[in-house]
Amino acid sequence: MRLDGKAEGARQSMSWLHTWVSILLGWLLYAIFLTGTLSFFHNEITLWMQPEKHVSVSTTHSPAQHTQIALQRLQIIAPNATAWTIHLPSDRRQTIDLNVRTQGEDPNARRGGKSYILDSQTGEEIHPRETRGGHFLYRFHFELYGLDRIWARWIVGFATLFMFVAIISGIITHKKIFTDFFTFRPNKGQRSWLDAHNATAVFSLPFLLMITLSGLILLMYMLVPHIITQNYPQGRQQYTAELAGKKSTDDPLQTLKQSQLTTQQKAPITPPNQRTIAHATPQNTQSPPQIRMANIPAMVEIAQQQWQNNPVVRVHIISPNTPNARVEISAQNSPSLAERNNIPMLTFHGLTGEIIANKQEQRPSSVATAIHNYMSLLHQARGVDTVLRWLLFISGLFGTMMIATGLILWVVKRASDVQKAGKKHFGYRLVEILNVATIIGLPIACLSYTWSSRFVPVGIPQRADIEIKIFFMIWLIMLIHAVLRPHRKAWLEQLALATALYLFTPIFNAMTGGRGIWHSLPSQQWILASYDLVCIILGSLFAYTFYALKRHQGLPIKPKKIVKTSLTQEQNKC
């Protein structure tokens, strides 16, 4: 029912709901969507922000050679460790990252240990500058910043729920979803914005539904905890253990340890080509180990042969240089998103080189678990290859554009009424300001954050926090600018600034210690090159938007017919 008491149809009700749900949380959703989209490449953003790592070129060596380089270093720095983890260079990593667990530490814990970063060609240790990098953007998209973690997640959870409502109501509101499927009418004012909003929404509709629903699924433990506590007396641990495919109701950690023991007792599986793995000589000069391990680079080669196009990215050695040594070799991509922890893994005996476990075949999940796994893994782009990661990134940009065009449409739709009234009321002006400060201000703040990694001196205390403060300061400046300047000028000036910053980024990168695009492209450092290329593309888009807005003079307001008729009548009387 409308405020004036008149009855309205379902579509009008949905339209009202869509408009107001979207405008209330549109800016927050835009920030969540933009930072979330960037988070698909948070590792790559971190790499760009640490120019010390740019010297490492990984394309000249094979995974086996990288493993050899890593082992040589590990035998020197930690021959008596509980576990070594080698993260090999891949299409998401340029360096060799090592993690060493000392005596007493859990070799399988997700966090902990001491980390080392090596140049993938020379094996020399790299000491990159301290930064939160892309991880800050990743955390920001579901925990915001400076708020209590639980409160922030509740806020983001509600915003996600609103987004889901907005999508569903938007689908119902859209009268001609099929007949207008390919329709975009440029240079038609409000009609063009509506077309752009509809097109970006309809084209990326599967992605939008997936990302919002999976966002809710990821936050469901907090939003609806009673379902788990009612069905699982031992709490969330029991639920997660069952989700991971363990039927036992024991402590999941204990179950995990037991499964590892069982794995060790399994009968050896013959490698596909029956290769004999010769013993490698450790290059230790300080404290030579008593026991020589089998040739681990050869194990990497065997694993790579088995997985073909799925590259080896992780070598985990438990109890190195001991009779219990075990080598776990993992691939990069998962063959299916319906099963969790399904990334192919081969486990070798550390001394004999025999394959003792081959984790490639798992029992299929139940339908509910498969849907949960699929949604959550796709949302986080875990175990997906680079192509799908790029497609998700592009779909995320579509979603971000959909929110932006919706926010702009709200202003454009009411512009003629405001112009006729002769003054802007507070609410309208507020939306105008927040639109500029968010839609253009946030991308400027994000880029400034990455630039700040080059300006803030290396080695100063709490360096990473200073970078984050710069991000918020720049965003605040953009907001103040939008408040102080007239609406159109604020758009034009911030667009000009965004264009200049984004287009200048590749040169700025080379000037401030990074590897320029003219070096990264020939040496096939795609991570660095693609960062610079994306900045050029986004800069060009901002430049085009600036040009289009500069050229656009606004639509003339048609005088009301009633006024016109009454005037004619008066003239006739006279």
Place this chain on the structure above:
Amino acid sequence: MLVWLIWSICVCALSALACAMQKHQRDCFTQALTTKQNAQLILIGWSILTMSFCFAWFEQGFSIGISLWCCALSLSALTVALTLTYAPKKIIVMNIIMLFIFIAQFLTYFAIL
């Protein structure tokens, strides 16, 4: 690469579906198509879309295949929409180019080239 294969063929499928719509026929062709031609275009469009979906499923498994197909479809829809907006008369030329891309990708994907 699989994504280019799906993208190029989905562009052809969506172009066929778009050309079956009367509102786009005015821009793309000099005269409206007959009912029979419209039905043929719709059949071709949906058949190709179904086949490309099955192909993605078969090649990558259901979970990854459907994700890849949906994202590729979004890009294809954008390609068709931009063509219909800025160069509607070039829709046939664009489809011929897409077919060449598809054939080249197909041959490369199955290591025939």
